[in-house]
Amino acid sequence: MNERKLSIQDICTISLCTAVTAIMAQISIPMPMGVPMTMQTFAVTLAAVILGAKKGAAASLIYVLLGAAGVPVLANFTGGYQYLIGPTGGFLLTFPVMAYIIGLGAEKFRRANSGFIICLILGTAVNYIGGIAMFCLVTGSSVWAGFTACVLPFIPTAVIKAGLAAAIGLKIHRRLVSAACV
Numbered sequence: 001m002n003e004r005k006l007s008i009q010d011i012c013t014i015s016l017c018t019a020v021t022a023i024m025a026q027i028s029i030p031m032p033m034g035v036p037m038t039m040q041t042f043a044v045t046l047a048a049v050i051l052g053a054k055k056g057a058a059a060s061l062i063y064v065l066l067g068a069a070g071v072p073v074l075a076n077f078t079g080g081y082q083y084l085i086g087p088t089g090g091f092l093l094t095f096p097v098m099a100y101i102i103g104l105g106a107e108k109f110r111r112a113n114s115g116f117i118i119c120l121i122l123g124t125a126v127n128y129i130g131g132i133a134m135f136c137l138v139t140g141s142s143v144w145a146g147f148t149a150c151v152l153p154f155i156p157t158a159v160i161k162a163g164l165a166a167a168i169g170l171k172i173h174r175r176l177v178s179a180a181c182v
Helices: 008-024 039-053 052-070 089-093 094-107 114-139 143-150 152-181
Strands: none
Touching: 008 039, 008 052, 039 052, 039 094, 039 114, 039 143, 039 152, 052 089, 052 094, 089 094, 089 114, 094 114, 094 152, 114 152, 143 152
């Protein structure tokens, strides 16, 4: 049996990444179609790159569960399960999956190469697909309306956020690994 226990450093970094996601969620710009532009996806990507697949997904899952429990960690200091089943709930619900996919790419490649970039794109796509699906389900909109409300206006900033989170996350990960080895 090869059970790997979480170290104190693991618990602290997971907690810090959860807190960073809660803080970054407060950077929120309202958009006309009701889907705000937030920095949550930046924080989820950053956590995934720093922590890897399982721990990055854990940080995102803890964030989502805190929000669902009513802790005001979601955008605009809100919380409650109703946000998970509302028009933007699909984005929140897919954060752990997004983090797992991006974290897997970070673990396997640990550099900004094509495999890592594919995982960044795939993780982001899963988040967008979940967001569109929930938006359409709750609002009764068409997939095209969901795409234009939930994805199209966010593509340029998504590329910038993913690139910055990857670059910063890779540097932080290297520092954490070298600090743990000392």
